[in-house]
Amino acid sequence: MVRMSAEERRESVIRAAITEFARAGYKGTSTEAIARRVGVSQPYLFRLFPTKEAIFLAAAHRCLEETREVFRKAVEGAPPRGALQAMAAAYDHLIAEDPEKLQMQMQIYVAVASAEAAGDHEFGSAIRAAWLELWDGAHLALGGDPAETTRFLAKGMLINTLVSLGFPPDHRVWSGF
Amino acid sequence: MVRMSAEERRESVIRAAITEFARAGYKGTSTEAIARRVGVSQPYLFRLFPTKEAIFLAAAHRCLEETREVFRKAVEGAPPRGALQAMAAAYDHLIAEDPEKLQMQMQIYVAVASAEAAGDHEFGSAIRAAWLELWDGAHLALGGDPAETTRFLAKGMLINTLVSLGFPPDHRVWSGF
DNA sequence: CACCAAAGTTAGTGACCAATTACTAATCAA
DNA sequence: TTGATTAGTAATTGGTCACTAACTTTGGTG
Numbered sequence: 295m296v297r298m299s300a301e302e303r304r305e306s307v308i309r310a311a312i313t314e315f316a317r318a319g320y321k322g323t324s325t326e327a328i329a330r331r332v333g334v335s336q337p338y339l340f341r342l343f344p345t346k347e348a349i350f351l352a353a354a355h356r357c358l359e360e361t362r363e364v365f366r367k368a369v370e371g372a373p374p375r376g377a378l379q380a381m382a383a384a385y386d387h388l389i390a391e392d393p394e395k396l397q398m399q400m401q402i403y404v405a406v407a408s409a410e411a412a413g414d415h416e417f418g419s420a421i422r423a424a425w426l427e428l429w430d431g432a433h434l435a436l437g438g439d440p441a442e443t444t445r446f447l448a449k450g451m452l453i454n455t456l457v458s459l460g461f462p463p464d465h466r467v468w469s470g471f
Numbered sequence: 472m473v474r475m476s477a478e479e480r481r482e483s484v485i486r487a488a489i490t491e492f493a494r495a496g497y498k499g500t501s502t503e504a505i506a507r508r509v510g511v512s513q514p515y516l517f518r519l520f521p522t523k524e525a526i527f528l529a530a531a532h533r534c535l536e537e538t539r540e541v542f543r544k545a546v547e548g549a550p551p552r553g554a555l556q557a558m559a560a561a562y563d564h565l566i567a568e569d570p571e572k573l574q575m576q577m578q579i580y581v582a583v584a585s586a587e588a589a590g591d592h593e594f595g596s597a598i599r600a601a602w603l604e605l606w607d608g609a610h611l612a613l614g615g616d617p618a619e620t621t622r623f624l625a626k627g628m629l630i631n632t633l634v635s636l637g638f639p640p641d642h643r644v645w646s647g648f
Numbered sequence: 649c650a651c652c653a654a655a656g657t658t659a660g661t662g663a664c665c666a667a668t669t670a671c672t673a674a675t676c677a678a
Numbered sequence: 679t680t681g682a683t684t685a686g687t688a689a690t691t692g693g694t695c696a697c698t699a700a701c702t703t704t705g706g707t708g
Contacts, residue, residue, distance in 0.1 A: 317584070318585050318589075319581055321499040400581050407577065407634075407637070421636065426644070439647075440646040444626070444648060445622070447629055452629075454632075459595070459599055459602060460587050467606055
């Protein structure tokens with residue numbers, strides 16, 4: 295048994311939670327599954343986070359934050375006027391190397407819809423704010439043209455969908471990219 | 472108590488299921504909730520469908536089928552070379568009048584991902600086949616250019632996302648459409 | 649080295665939920 | 679009118695799950 299500080303454990307819980315929630319969604323993931331992946335007893339999660347929802351929120355925030363960071367770094371290392379290509383390449387890289395992140399995004403979106411339908415607007419607000427930072431980041435990097443930003447993010451969302459649906463890379467639904 | 476034929480009941484179950492699953496997803500929806508909406512006892516659902524999964528599959532098929540029909544009708548009544556505009560207008564109409572259908576789509580996508588991760592490939596195959604018909608329908612209507620088809624569907628998927636996230640129509644994330 | 653705070657566990661509880669079984673009520677055809 | 683078929687319910691079961699309470703272990707420090 296490896297002992298860690300509460301802060302370090304919280305960190306591993308977030309990592310494990312992203313993996314599990316990405317696969318099975320909020321309702322489909324048991325805290326038991328997360329605990330097992332962390333290597334810790336299930337009740338101990340509730341020492342580190344007050345509720346399952348809090349774990350999901352932390353995982354969601356982290357996922358959106360990291361996605362934003364991926365794009366930021368891509369743009370940073372890109373030639374002037376090359377932001378679009380650099381960000382597109384970064385997205386392609388995500389498809390192959392980190393599809394978990396894309397699927398977690400999908401899970402976040404439907405989780406917001408469910409929370410909203412259940413009368414919880416706190417969660418939606420928090421996620422919308424985080425997603426807006428993603429939007430604004432892309433908007434700025436792409437030169438401030440809303441149509442361009444929309445086109446870029448739209449392709450991203452189609453990619454998320456095709457990955458979720460499990461279409462293989464050589465399928466014709468990918469032919470327009 | 473209103474008696475119906477099994478076939479009619481199955482029909483109302485599918486309608487109710489679309490509403491409930493769209494709101495809360497596969498795992499988040501109880502068969503009790505569907506039965507209540509239909510106005511029938513919960514165990515009776517299992518006379519009409521073998522499992523909860525079968526209900527979801529029927530609802531998913533219906534949803535994709537109806538979406539395809541919306542686009543087919545839009546194109547049918549459109550002037551030559553006006554397919555893109557007609558289909559875009561049809562999508563706009565869905566946002567306002569039938570967001571349930573868009574949210575059900577999102578639920579379908581993540582449900583496929585979860586099923587696939589759990590080792591069930593039957594479900595994914597069925598949904599991919601149905602989604603392909605949507606893709607092919609759009610592809611044909613838009614003149615057979617894969618890039619054009621991708622652009623159209625991509626915008627659709629971004630719309631699904633923004634609707635799920637609950638951004639109001641006047642928010643700046645909608646400004647690029 | 650003793651002690652204490654922080655890390656971690658074991659054992660439960662009540663709520664919910666998909667599915668089964670065994671039953672009742674309505675419709676219709678002869 | 680009866681007998682069979684079909685629509686529908688009540689009661690229950692086995693299982694899962696988020697969360698709590700009460701207890702144990704471990705490492706750092708005075």
